Amino acid sequence: MQVNEYKPLIVAFCCNWCSYAGADLAGNNRLAYPADVKIIRVPCSCRVNPMFILRAFQRGADGVIICGCHPGDCHYTSGNYYTRRRMAALFSMLDFLGIERARTRVEWVSAAEGAKFAATMNDFAEKVAALGENKRLEDLRCKK
Amino acid sequence: MQKITREQLLEKACALLASGEVSCVLGWGAGEFGYDVTPTVFKTAEELKEGFVFGDFCGVNFSKYLVSKTQKLEGKILVFLKPCDTYSFNQLLTEHRFDREKVYAVGIPCEGMADIAKVKAIAGEGIVSIEAKGEKLLVTTLYEDAPVEIDAKDVLAERCVNCKSKKHVAYDELLGEEGDVLDSARFDEVARLEAMTPDERFAFWQNELSKCIRCNACRDACPACTCEKCVFDNPNSGVENKSPANSFEEKMFHIIRAFHVAGRCTDCGECSRVCPQNIPLHLLNRKFIKDINEFYGEYQAGAEVGARAPLVNYTTEDLEPGEVFDRRGENA
Amino acid sequence: MLKCSLDKLQALFAKIAENAKLYLPIDNSDGTASYGEWSEGTAWSNALNTTKSPKDFFFPQTEDLMKFKTEGKNIEVIDVRRECEDFVIFGVRACDVKSFDILDRVFLTEPRDSYYAMKRAHGIIVSVACQKPAETCFCGTFGIDATEPAGDVTAWKSEDALYLRANTEKGSALLDKLADLLEEGSDEAVTAQKEKTKKILDKLPLKELTTDAFGGGKTKELFDDPAWDALSATCLGCGTCTFVCPTCQCYDIKDFNTGNGVVRYRCWDSCMYSEFTRMAHGNNRLTQKERFRQRFMHKLVYFPENNDGMFSCVGCGRCLAKCPISMNIVKVMKKIGGNKGE
Numbered sequence: 001m002q003v004n005e006y007k008p009l010i011v012a013f014c015c016n017w018c019s020y021a022g023a024d025l026a027g028n029n030r031l032a033y034p035a036d037v038k039i040i041r042v043p044c045s046c047r048v049n050p051m052f053i054l055r056a057f058q059r060g061a062d063g064v065i066i067c068g069c070h071p072g073d074c075h076y077t078s079g080n081y082y083t084r085r086r087m088a089a090l091f092s093m094l095d096f097l098g099i100e101r102a103r104t105r106v107e108w109v110s111a112a113e114g115a116k117f118a119a120t121m122n123d124f125a126e127k128v129a130a131l132g133e134n135k136r137l138e139d140l141r142c143k144k
Numbered sequence: 145m146q147k148i149t150r151e152q153l154l155e156k157a158c159a160l161l162a163s164g165e166v167s168c169v170l171g172w173g174a175g176e177f178g179y180d181v182t183p184t185v186f187k188t189a190e191e192l193k194e195g196f197v198f199g200d201f202c203g204v205n206f207s208k209y210l211v212s213k214t215q216k217l218e219g220k221i222l223v224f225l226k227p228c229d230t231y232s233f234n235q236l237l238t239e240h241r242f243d244r245e246k247v248y249a250v251g252i253p254c255e256g257m258a259d260i261a262k263v264k265a266i267a268g269e270g271i272v273s274i275e276a277k278g279e280k281l282l283v284t285t286l287y288e289d290a291p292v293e294i295d296a297k298d299v300l301a302e303r304c305v306n307c308k309s310k311k312h313v314a315y316d317e318l319l320g321e322e323g324d325v326l327d328s329a330r331f332d333e334v335a336r337l338e339a340m341t342p343d344e345r346f347a348f349w350q351n352e353l354s355k356c357i358r359c360n361a362c363r364d365a366c367p368a369c370t371c372e373k374c375v376f377d378n379p380n381s382g383v384e385n386k387s388p389a390n391s392f393e394e395k396m397f398h399i400i401r402a403f404h405v406a407g408r409c410t411d412c413g414e415c416s417r418v419c420p421q422n423i424p425l426h427l428l429n430r431k432f433i434k435d436i437n438e439f440y441g442e443y444q445a446g447a448e449v450g451a452r453a454p455l456v457n458y459t460t461e462d463l464e465p466g467e468v469f470d471r472r473g474e475n476a
Numbered sequence: 477m478l479k480c481s482l483d484k485l486q487a488l489f490a491k492i493a494e495n496a497k498l499y500l501p502i503d504n505s506d507g508t509a510s511y512g513e514w515s516e517g518t519a520w521s522n523a524l525n526t527t528k529s530p531k532d533f534f535f536p537q538t539e540d541l542m543k544f545k546t547e548g549k550n551i552e553v554i555d556v557r558r559e560c561e562d563f564v565i566f567g568v569r570a571c572d573v574k575s576f577d578i579l580d581r582v583f584l585t586e587p588r589d590s591y592y593a594m595k596r597a598h599g600i601i602v603s604v605a606c607q608k609p610a611e612t613c614f615c616g617t618f619g620i621d622a623t624e625p626a627g628d629v630t631a632w633k634s635e636d637a638l639y640l641r642a643n644t645e646k647g648s649a650l651l652d653k654l655a656d657l658l659e660e661g662s663d664e665a666v667t668a669q670k671e672k673t674k675k676i677l678d679k680l681p682l683k684e685l686t687t688d689a690f691g692g693g694k695t696k697e698l699f700d701d702p703a704w705d706a707l708s709a710t711c712l713g714c715g716t717c718t719f720v721c722p723t724c725q726c727y728d729i730k731d732f733n734t735g736n737g738v739v740r741y742r743c744w745d746s747c748m749y750s751e752f753t754r755m756a757h758g759n760n761r762l763t764q765k766e767r768f769r770q771r772f773m774h775k776l777v778y779f780p781e782n783n784d785g786m787f788s789c790v791g792c793g794r795c796l797a798k799c800p801i802s803m804n805i806v807k808v809m810k811k812i813g814g815n816k817g818e
Contacts, residue, residue: 050399050400051400054396054399054400057392072460078458081458082455082456082458084464084465085440085458088439088464088465088467088468089406089436089455090403091468092468093403093432094399095469096337096338096345096428096431097345097346097399098344098346098347098350099342099346100342106464106465106466137392138392139390140390141389141390141734141739142734142735175802176681176682176807177681180796180804181802182710182802182807183801184706184710185706185709261507264507265507269524269610269611270608270609271611272611272681285611287608287676355504355510357537357719357720358715359714359715359718359720359746360714360749361712361715361716364713364714364800365712365714365800377749377751379751384751386728386730386743386744386745386751387537387538387743387744388537388538389538418712418716420716420719420720420798421527422506
């Protein structure tokens, strides 16, 4: 009999200029990271509206991670500085509402950091898996 | 128990109307039972004399009305602003939401406004009139032969118990004395929730937000919510929704609404005042204010015109989102 | 007239709950009350009114109508209607009972609304006479007697007992099942109770409010009344009045894409909202004044015009208590059409 091992669904918002290229590099270097990480490419990490994050959870994500250029390296000069403030505030609010804090993360991954991308995703997926399914921000209508 | 009287405000309003300085007055209109005061646009001295009131139930923050009224009404508008209203006034000016030239702002002192729910909890139902007498409120009800005497201090609205400032940060003219920024205990309740376990916090908010009927009163009364088309009303936004279809929708609406006003919310407390279900919505806003103060330094929205709000600002040394919990030593 | 002593009230609730789900007003921690399901030990609230009216039981704020599943080119339509079981709503006030008549006019005339009809058929209403009306009450204006509510069973509460009278077959059937806990009671206690309440009703501040200026055929006269401008001047355009109202019955039907199908649901809508009845050409009421006027004209003129003079307000006073700016139907009735309430 086959045992279904629980695998969390992760949504990763990756900025076009650094982190998406970092993911590409991880692939080129054949570095393994969970196949359940779904990457959504955004022009800049600061394109990520808090609504995107909540909607990802609504549609079944168990964890949401935002990856952007390292502070100081933003293609648009300062986009990721705004991301940093917004997400600090938003994640703190989600925690205030009792939503597990390990389900959200921001990580800076450059185009040269394929290994960091893979390691980050592996670590994040592991932490989210430990929490189990997302129950606190789920929308039952979207369950299969 | 307000130090300034209706007569003083009436005299000021009538004088400004008579001199032609202003063409109308945004003030409080009398209701049926003494506490059900309606914001009203008065155009003549006669209308004012008949309907204008001022007292312990005049909590409405007029600042937001200036956005629509300065566009619709001819001439200058006289508006009475309590200290906390002046912060909203400044914040709206910072965001270029109305024409300052079209407003004549009269700052008025405020001793704190009463919460009718607290009055009812003491005096009972069936309130037919309420009269202020010194520090007391005399409440006449259908069920008591004599008026019930209540200490006005005992029925202060939550936002007034935790009043953050008696100082007017904007006005053309000030009636009465200028007050000071106060040390308030307004973050205590937020801190109490923060000290709970995540499970307890989740249960608390699940219970509170499940009461939401999505009447949008919190949004429509909020002086920081002045989008011409709210994302939740826009059928093309993908998140438009008219009802709290389930617990996700409830959380989505309130998280996003609080986030949209984060850094711009002056903590005027209108959201909680208008909520028909008594959800403590101000706690969400105060959580953001408290965090912003802790992460990026003390900031009071609306304290000065033109200030850059913390979430549209940055320094290269800001803390990382992951460090938020480390700072409190909670991420062990 | 049957009677149940108040100390046996919980036993009575338990007995009702054996056969059907029992809902009743329950106190919230914040001083308000709302309808909830009874379980052992749940106390019946003394509150005059719940914030949300019991229309929720028959016309819920959100209700799934059907679901669609697509596979390739096939669309499967799933009917989500299920035969519901009997349920009892206990402690409904006279005004709210009357609101069901108004909702019936909307949902049970052809074409009948099967979702509403099913719940209506299975709901058993136990009304309770008012003893402590509030200043915001004006049900008398609409011909409702707060001491003699309709419903399947009418109840009166005295110092020590609950008096019960069945008004319909459904009501008799319910009381029959409770026979063990009931005894014969005299009408006198009820009559005395009613007299006491009537004395208070006579003192209500809104007692003189009349509907004389309103009703079918008044559209032309009232539509352009200059007072609408001032009345609506500070309306925030929120939906509080419509959502706490027991008779507001407008709804919107929407599709929700779940990612693996579609849920078609309906939800309450409010004529105060800018998106209300939006059509391909846009909105037909562009200003808040028009939306505001629609709400009150509907309740006081259009509805009676189409429903044999029946007004679609029951005077429960919820909008008086809950409007963020305390603008409400009473203030409108006193200004529009020269009705000063004298």
